[in-house]
Amino acid sequence: MASIQEPLLRVEDLKTHFFLDEGVVRAVDGVTFTVPRGKTVCVVGESGCGKSITARSVLGLVESPGRVVSGHVWWNPARLDAPAGAGAPAEAGPPAVRSAVPSAAEPAAGPTTRRRRGRPPRDDDPSGGSGPVDLAALDSRGEDLRRIRGNDISMVFQEPMASLSPMYTVAHQLTQAIRVHERADRQEAFERGVSLLSRVGIPRPEQRMDSYPFQLSGGMCQRVMIAIAIACGPSLLIADEPTTALDVTTQARIIDLLRDLQRATGMSMLFITHDLGVVAEVADEVVVMYLGTVVEQGGVDEIFHDPKHPYTRALLASIPTMGAGARRRPTSIRGQVPHPLRRPKGCPFHPRCDSAIPGLCDTVAPPTVDLGDGRRARCVLYDPKLVAEHTRPAPGDRTSDDGSQP
């Protein structure tokens, strides 16, 4: 990912596990990526690879029996990296911000234990509320995280009908959201609600304010949800499959709307999707996930034109290409995503990988290799030393002149 851009959110070695009677599901297992200011990062992968749980972990919305077990979710991490004299605190390390990772002397927090707090942004905060905060260290039900959720980060979910209450009118739900964030009397909040509905492209917004969700189409409901999400003027909008439940034409309109809003407001987006067509439309940067891990990340053009990881290649090969010159038939990825409790040893993708090296990929956890220009791939193929070590004939092995094994 482009390191020169100012980061707004940095997810660092995040692990979120579900503790079931049958075993532990490592839904998110050491995920690291950055969302730069004003940019859209798409998290993509097949169903069950951990996209939604990553998004929910950022906002402390993971429900029991799941919990963030370690890692960081830095909000405004730039200040952590800023050189002395550039506004960074003088001490080394993440100052005034405490980690979510338990020290050796401190037992890991259990599901019901209150986790330690990072520094919340406050009105009297000298950084103006923009200092680094480890969201993963905040109490998920506490006021500090709620405040960041309400003011700085918003989320739009997959099912707009399910996200809106069927019991209340659009006006009620929208004005409530507005009045949580700003001091406004009923009339002011109503007017602001109308203007937000108009902004998200809802025709006759004043009339729509009186509608109940069941009187609106899926696309309209999603627009209302987006209006609620942007009511606080968030710096980051997390959109979890916001178009999956909609028909293709409505999907395209919602995508256009989100892009327009982003252009107009400068907000960042963390966009969760399994749809590579959507990724191509909205992403600046792409994070490809498989079984709870990031297998590849980089700029959208590089990922689409020069995919490095065999999983990314397989994902791209599985989508139909359009256009006059398109001759290639899409090929589906061989096999299925393994059951989360039966995770393959070594690289989790190796049973489905055409490039897997027997004896290596099925035994060794792949390293994440920095490929330059912000690109990373988690695959042994980019670690020639590791490949050479495992493919070198053992002493005593005899090889004939033509290179074949006896």
Ligand SMILES: Nc1ncnc2c1ncn2[C@@H]1O[C@H](COP(=O)(O)OP(=O)(O)OP(=O)(O)O)[C@@H](O)[C@H]1O
């Ligand atoms: N409440 C839960 N209890 C147990 N396991 C869960 C729970 N929620 C999610 N998981 C597991 O966590 C893993 C990641 O799920 P997640 O919803 O993040 O996948 P996803 O990539 O978003 O898939 P989809 O596109 O289908 O939503 C899956 O194996 C899932 O079964």
